[in-house]
Amino acid sequence: MNELRTRYDVVVVAAGEMPKSSLANCILRNAAHVVACDGALESLLLQGIEPEAVIGDGDSITPRLKEKYKSIYHQVDEQEYNDLTKATRYALSNFDLGEKPAFCYLGAMGKREDHTLGNLSLLLHYYTHLHIAPVMVSDYGWFVPAKGSDSFASFPHQQVSIFQVDCKQLSSVGLKWEIYPFRELWQGTLNEAVGDCFAIEADGTYLVYRTHQPK
Amino acid sequence: MNELRTRYDVVVVAAGEMPKSSLANCILRNAAHVVACDGALESLLLQGIEPEAVIGDGDSITPRLKEKYKSIYHQVDEQEYNDLTKATRYALSNFDLGEKPAFCYLGAMGKREDHTLGNLSLLLHYYTHLHIAPVMVSDYGWFVPAKGSDSFASFPHQQVSIFQVDCKQLSSVGLKWEIYPFRELWQGTLNEAVGDCFAIEADGTYLVYRTHQPK
Numbered sequence: 568m569n570e571l572r573t574r575y576d577v578v579v580v581a582a583g584e585m586p587k588s589s590l591a592n593c594i595l596r597n598a599a600h601v602v603a604c605d606g607a608l609e610s611l612l613l614q615g616i617e618p619e620a621v622i623g624d625g626d627s628i629t630p631r632l633k634e635k636y637k638s639i640y641h642q643v644d645e646q647e648y649n650d651l652t653k654a655t656r657y658a659l660s661n662f663d664l665g666e667k668p669a670f671c672y673l674g675a676m677g678k679r680e681d682h683t684l685g686n687l688s689l690l691l692h693y694y695t696h697l698h699i700a701p702v703m704v705s706d707y708g709w710f711v712p713a714k715g716s717d718s719f720a721s722f723p724h725q726q727v728s729i730f731q732v733d734c735k736q737l738s739s740v741g742l743k744w745e746i747y748p749f750r751e752l753w754q755g756t757l758n759e760a761v762g763d764c765f766a767i768e769a770d771g772t773y774l775v776y777r778t779h780q781p782k
Numbered sequence: 783m784n785e786l787r788t789r790y791d792v793v794v795v796a797a798g799e800m801p802k803s804s805l806a807n808c809i810l811r812n813a814a815h816v817v818a819c820d821g822a823l824e825s826l827l828l829q830g831i832e833p834e835a836v837i838g839d840g841d842s843i844t845p846r847l848k849e850k851y852k853s854i855y856h857q858v859d860e861q862e863y864n865d866l867t868k869a870t871r872y873a874l875s876n877f878d879l880g881e882k883p884a885f886c887y888l889g890a891m892g893k894r895e896d897h898t899l900g901n902l903s904l905l906l907h908y909y910t911h912l913h914i915a916p917v918m919v920s921d922y923g924w925f926v927p928a929k930g931s932d933s934f935a936s937f938p939h940q941q942v943s944i945f946q947v948d949c950k951q952l953s954s955v956g957l958k959w960e961i962y963p964f965r966e967l968w969q970g971t972l973n974e975a976v977g978d979c980f981a982i983e984a985d986g987t988y989l990v991y992r993t994h995q996p997k
Contacts, residue, residue, distance in 0.1 A: 626997075646959075649972060676895050679922045681943035681971050681991040683895060684902065688967035707894045728896035744861075752903035756896050757864060776896040782841075 568764060569775070570720035571702065571709055573597050576668040577658045580618065581651050581686070582606025582627060584677020586706045590779065594671055594704065600662050604650035605640070607674050608632055620661070622654040651675055651686055655693055672703040691732060691772065708778040716768045721760030724781035729755040734771035741765030783979060784990070785935035786917065786924055788812050791883040792873045795833065796866050796901070797821025797842060799892020801921045805994065809886055809919065815877050819865035820855070822889050823847055835876070837869040866890055866901055870908055887918040906947060906987065923993040931983045936975030939996035944970040949986035956980030 573590070578598035585591075585607065595601060595616050603611050605623025609632065621640045625633065627650075633640055643653045655670065670693070675686040686703065687710060693701050694712040703710045708726070713719075721727065721741070730752050731737055739746045743759040746767070755773075759782070767773070788805070793813035800806075800822065810816060810831050818826050820838025824847065836855045840848065842865075848855055858868045870885065885908070890901040901918065902925060908916050909927040918925045923941070928934075936942065936956070945967050946952055954961045958974040961982070974997070982988070 649968070677892070679941075679993065680891050680898060680902075680920060680925070681923065681941075681945075683898065684945060684991075685943065685968040685971035687895075687899065692966055692968065705895060708896065710895070726894075726896075728900065730896075730899060751907055753864070753900040753907065756900035776899075778894065 568718050568720050569711060569713065571704070571777075572669065574599070575671040575702075576600065576664050577602060577662065578671045578673060579651065579654045579658070579675070580604065580607040580611050580673050581654075581675040583674045583679070583682060583686075584705065585610045585614075585674045586704060588706050588779070591673055591704060591706070594673065598671070600658060602654045602658050604654050604674075605633075606650065608636065610674070620654075620657060622657050623650050649682075649685065649689075651689055655697065655699070659697065659699070667698060667700050670699045670701040672701060675703050676705045687774065691774065695772065706779070708776055710774050710776050712772060712774050713767070713769075714772045715770065716766070718764055718766045719775055719777070721763060721765050721777065722781065723760065723762055725760040726778040726782050727758045727760050727765070728776040729758065729767070730774040730776070731755060731769070732772040732774070734769045734773055736768065736770040737773065738768045739765060783933050783935050784926060784928065786919070786992075787884065789814070790886040791815065791879050792817060792877065793886045793888060794866065794869045794873070794890070795819065795822040795826050795888050796869075796890040798889045798894070798897060798901075799920065800825045800829075800889045801919060803921050803994070806888055806919060806921070809888065813886070815873060817869045817873050819869050819889075820848075821865065823851065825889070835869075835872060837872050838865050864897075864900065864904075866904055870912065870914070874912065874914070882913060882915050885914045885916040887916060890918050891920045902989065906989065910987065921994070923991055925989050925991050927987060927989050928982070928984075929987045930985065931981070933979055933981045934990055934992070936978060936980050936992065937996065938975065938977055940975040941993040941997055942973045942975050942980070943991040944973065944982070945989040945991070946970060946984070947987040947989070949984045949988055951983065951985040952988065953983045954980060
C-alpha cells in the first residue's frame with residue numbers, strides 16, 4: 568500500500584516554501600540522511616536541524632554560512648541540473664542506500680511556480696531514471712509517482728488528484744469519480760477518496776496527489 | 783510584443799494564494815470586469831474590491847456572505863468544471879467582450895499544488911479552446927501561453943522558464959541558454975533574459991514564465 572511514511576532514507580530540503588507542519592518536522596527528525604540545497608540551509612537551521620550535506624552552486628548562500636558549514640558544503644557548478652537534482656545525485660553517490668531508496672522532498676514546491684512545475688517533472692524523472700521511490704510533501708498535500716496498478720492509503724473525503732503521464736488505460740476503485748485516461752491535466756483534479764484506500768489500474772505512469780486534510 | 787499589462791478585459795480571482803503586490807492591486811483596480819470564485823470573495827473584499835460577479839458551487843462561502851452578496855452571486859453546481867472555469871465561462875457569456883479578450887487570473891496558484899497544476903493546464907485549455915488571451919499572475923511571476931513564433935518583453939537577468947507542450951521545433955534568441963524541443967518540463971526551467979526582449983520560434987504551443995524580479 569502506497570502511503571506517507573515518517574521515515575525516509577533521504578530527505579532533501581529545497582529552497583521553496585518550507586513546510587511548517589508537525590508532520591514535516593517529524594519527517595526531518597526521523598530521516599536517515601538530510602541533504603539541503605544551499606538556499607534552504609538557513610530555514611533548516613532555524614528549525615534546529617543540521618543537514619549531513621549542503622549542495623548548491625554557491626549563488627543562494629551567504630559567505631558567512633558557507634564558511635561556517637564548509638565541512639559539509641559541496642559546491643556543484645554544473646549548469647544542466649538544478650539544486651534538487653544535484654542533491655539527489657549527491658545522496659545516491661555518497662550514502663549507502665539499499666535498492667529503490669525512499670526519498671522525501673520538502674520545500675520543493677511553493678514560491679516560484681516554474682520551480683514547482685519543474686520539480687514535479689523531476690519527481691517523475693527520478694522515479695523513472697534514478698530508480699528511487701520519491702515523494703514531494705508540502706503543508707497542503709503530497710505527490711507520489713506510480714506506474715501500473717497500485718493501491719493507495721486514504722481517508723474518507725481526502726481530496727485526491729491524479730495526473731496521468733502516458734497511460735492509455737486508467738481506472739480506479741474507491742474514488743468518488745471514476746478516472747479515465749485524461750487528455751488534459753485538469754481533468755484529473757477535484758477527486759475524493761471514499762474510504763481508507765483506493766486502487767488504480769493503469770498501463771503507464773501517473774502522479775497521485777493527496778491532501779493532508781479532508782475538504 | 784507579449785508583455786504584462788495593467789489593464790485586462792476580465793480579472794478572475796481564485797481562492798489560491800492572493801497576490802499582495804502593488805502590481806496585482808493595480809491590475810484589479812484597472813480591470814474592466816472583476817469576477818471572483820466564491821472562495822476568494824472574502825480576501826477580495828479585504829482589499830477593498832467588490833467584484834461584479836461571484837461564481838461557485840456554494841461550498842466555499844459562508845451563508846452570511848452569500849446572503850449579503852446574493853445580487854451578484856451565481857451558483858453553478860455543475861461538477862465537470864472547477865470554479866476557475868465556471869468564472870471564465872460566466873464572463874464570456876455575460877460581458878460584452880471583443881475578439882480574443884484579455885483575461886488575467888489572480889489567486890489561481892499557490893496553496894494546494896494540485897490546483898496550481900490543474901489551473902496551469904486550464905490556462906492552455908482556455909487559450910486553445912475558449913479563444914481568450916489569458917495570463918496567470920502571482921507575486922513571484924506570471925505564465926502566458928503562446929503558439930508559434932512570438933516575441934516577449936523582458937529585462938536583463940529576468941528569470942525565464944519555457945514549458946513546451948507539443949512543439950517539434952523550438953528555438954530562442956535573447957535567452958541566456960538556447961532552448962530546444964525539451965522532452966521533460968524541467969529542461970525548460972532556469973533560463974534568463976539577456977536584454978529587453980526575447981524571441982521564440984516554435985511550431986506548437988508552450989507556456990512562458992517570467993519572474994517579476996531579477997535573480
